[in-house]
Amino acid sequence: MALAKLKVETTDARLSGVVVPDGAAWSNAVRADALSRVRQMGLPTKRDEYWKYTDPASLTTAEPSSAALFVNDEGPLFEAVDRVRIVFVDGVFDAGASDDLTAEGVEIERLADAIQTDIHWAKDLYGVLETRGQTPVERPLAALNTALATDGVVIRVTGKAAKPINFIYLHKDENSDAMLHNVVKVEAGAEVTILETGPAAARFSKMLEVEVADGATFHHVRAQGRDHERRAVTHCFARIGANATFKSFTLTFNGVLTRNECILEIVGDDSVAHVAGACVGDGKDFHHDDTVFVTHDSLNCESRQVFKKVLRNGATGVFQGKILVKAGAQKTDGYQISQSLLLDEDSQFLAKPELEIYADDVACSHGSTSGAIDETALFYLRSRGVPHDEARNLLTLSFLAESLEEIDDAGLAEELRDRLEAWLARHS
Amino acid sequence: MLEIKGLKVKLEEEDKQILKGVDLKIEPGTVHAIMGPNGSGKSTLSYVLSGKDGYVVTDGEATLEGADLLDMDPEDRAAAGLFLAFQYPVEIPGVGNMTFLRTAVNAQRKSRGEVELTAGEFLKEVREKAKSLQIDAEMLKRPVNVGFSGGEKKRNEILQMAMLAPKMCILDETDSGLDVDAMKLVAEGVNALRSEGRSFLVITHYQRLLDHIKPDVVHIMADGRIIKSGGPELALEVENNGYADILAEVA
Ligand SMILES: Nc1ncnc2c1ncn2[C@@H]1O[C@H](COP(=O)(O)OP(=O)(O)OP(=O)(O)O)[C@@H](O)[C@H]1O
Ligand SMILES: [Mg+2]
Helix, strand or coil: CCCCHHHHHHHHHHHCCCCCCCCCHHHHHHHHHHHHHHHHHCCCCCCCHHHCCCCCHHHHCCCCCCCCCCCCCCCCCCCCCCCEEEEEECCEECCCCCCCCEECCEEEEEHHHHCCCCCCHHHHCCCHHHHHCCCCCCCHHHHHHHHHCCECEEEEECCECCCCEEEEEECCCCCCEEEEEEEEEECCCCEEEEEEEECCCCEEEEEEEEEECCCCEEEEEEEECCCCCCEEEEEEEEEECCCCEEEEEEEEECCCEEEEEEEEEECCCCCEEEEEEEEEEECCCCEEEEEEEEEECCCCCEEEEEEEEEEECCCEEEEEEEEEECCCCCCCEEEEEEEEEECCCCCEEEEEEEEEECCCCCEEEEEEEEECCCHHHHHHHHHCCCCHHHHHHHHHHHHHHHHHCCCCCHHHHHHHHHHHHHHHHHCC | CEEEEEEEEEECCCCCEEEEEEEEEECCCCEEEEECCCCCCHHHHHHHHHCCCCEEEEEEEEEECCEEHHHCCHHHHHHHCEEEECCCCCCEEEEEHHHHHHHHHHHHHHHCCCCCCCHHHHHHHHHHHHHHCCCCHHHHHCEECCCCCHHHHHHHHHHHHHHHCCCEEEEECCCCCCCHHHHHHHHHHHHHHCECCEEEEEECCCHHHHHHCCCCEEEEEECCEEEEEECCHHHHHHHHHCCHHHHHHHC
16 A cells, blocks of 8 residues: 555655664664665654554654753762663763673673674564564554664673663753664573663654563663653563563653653563553643553463553643453453543543453453542641642652552662652642 | 631532531530531531531631631641541542651641651651550551551541641541440540640530540531530430430420
8 A cells, every 4th residue: 555645755854865874784684674664664644543642743854853951950860779871972872971881690782883793692683573563563663763773782681680771861962863772682581670761862762672581580660851842752672481571660751752662572471571651741742652562472471551640731641552462372461551640621641542352261451540639638638737739749649659669679669759759849 | 716606608519508507616625516417517517617628608707716717728727726537537549647647747847837757756656646546557557548447547537636736626426437445445545635725526426425525515416507505414315315306496
């Protein structure tokens, strides 16, 4: 079928004059393939069903809209955590600001170096998980990232990583357009925690491809920066083996536009995959979209999606979440909840929860709600002397708490909770 | 302490008059009880005094130590010394009981210009008071009233009252849902708080609570008015004969 005119025009404009980073033969091949897939699919437009609630226009223009730099007086997150810091400034690796890329149990390499190497393990994952994740729903922006990503790291986890690895994304240029692609391979029985923090760029496209092998554990905690004008589209593609654990949590503050897609494929038996998120947004310019697709293709696995949004002053939140249980994926336990707390009538929450099940012995449930502050609880708190705003913030934080509980590490959860509390007290 | 004059209240949502002219004067250090048939307006009176939304005062006034209560936000009424033990305590999932109590205690101290309690001081005080009400530590850790039994919720109200040390305590059917022993505990908790500078308004349907918390004055409320006031013997009369005689008497 021929692509719609708008799609063709958008795609041509975006691709005209782009430079595909050069590397080893395998890398050039996967990028060429990705580019041709982009042309074939065409970039998304707001007429696409999958972009019904989020207008992708500003993510597909040739040039990014600029985003004012934001002075964050809160200081970096996770300072107290002993971690390997990998710093990117507007999408460019900064060796000087980063730690030594070494820690016991992990091998870390720059993407730019990995793609120059003729024989590299990353060949089996880079763009591979992304390509698998293109069915049944097309994700052209992900293919675009595979084709054009200029920087990132590839990490192989061979044992229990001695410390978490923290990608720190700094935003210092008002007009930056960053495209990063990270690959993590957690080998059988290995264990790692990946932290991601910061606003990254005026416009940010970021991909994380993760292979969680049998018996492996992957923890992921991310906080997207407070810059009000930034835009981001991120993808996480994960393939999860047997007896494995995948847990990902994202906290989003502010931003004009954020679309976080998480595509999980559970292929081994007895595994657990959780993806959760909390977001707080203020004002008409805030738009946040969580799009999740979990595929169960094995026995006795559990998946959980827990998403909470606090929206006020005309902010918009979107959730599109799907659980697909393939034929034969018996004993699947799939759970999905998406909830929004609307602090006023101008804010809106759009949700599309879906279940598609082809196995008969499964337990799947989903729910989506959107509501206002509980006035009865608010009065109860005030009648005990808690001032109105403080009472509202306490209730708001308690609403978000359920998603923070998805983070296994209590220290990390506590730090994010404090940031949320501060955000609520500040109103921005 | 508390003075209510000609208080008339209707619902905000519909044109329905609930309180039709309530007069009540409570002296410092005294215990007053209000009894009355279901739906006569007892809870409404307690809500209006504590500042709940949904009611419109069409006439009359209510003052606490001379200050106009009806003009204040609920939190300011609390800081001024008013406390309501709810007939139906509210469950707040996600907010820990301890966090709730400490936030409340410190908010009140702050608004009165007192220094906030340290975590240690607070903990010591809560533990002591919880113990005397037989509220165990595990309950304190749970979210506010979530999963509490009816009686546990009521005891939790009294714990809050003890922690906040208000001047004017309104207890709305605190005895309902309590077993005999719990009622004694709650009554002891209340009696321990009785002092010259503190007054109580106890709303109840039963004489039994008043055996433990001896009232100075008993009022009968019917159809949005206080129709009769008297000594403790009035409660006994209600217990024995119901409201029929009293209602007939004033009709
Ligand atoms: N928000 C409301 N909406 C509709 N009716 C109301 C509302 N609040 C109170 N009422 C009505 O006002 C009347 C008084 O209610 P209230 O709860 O004050 O009675 P009460 O004396 O406390 O009764 P009980 O002894 O059963 O607790 C009742 O008829 C009740 O239905
Ligand atoms: Mg009542």
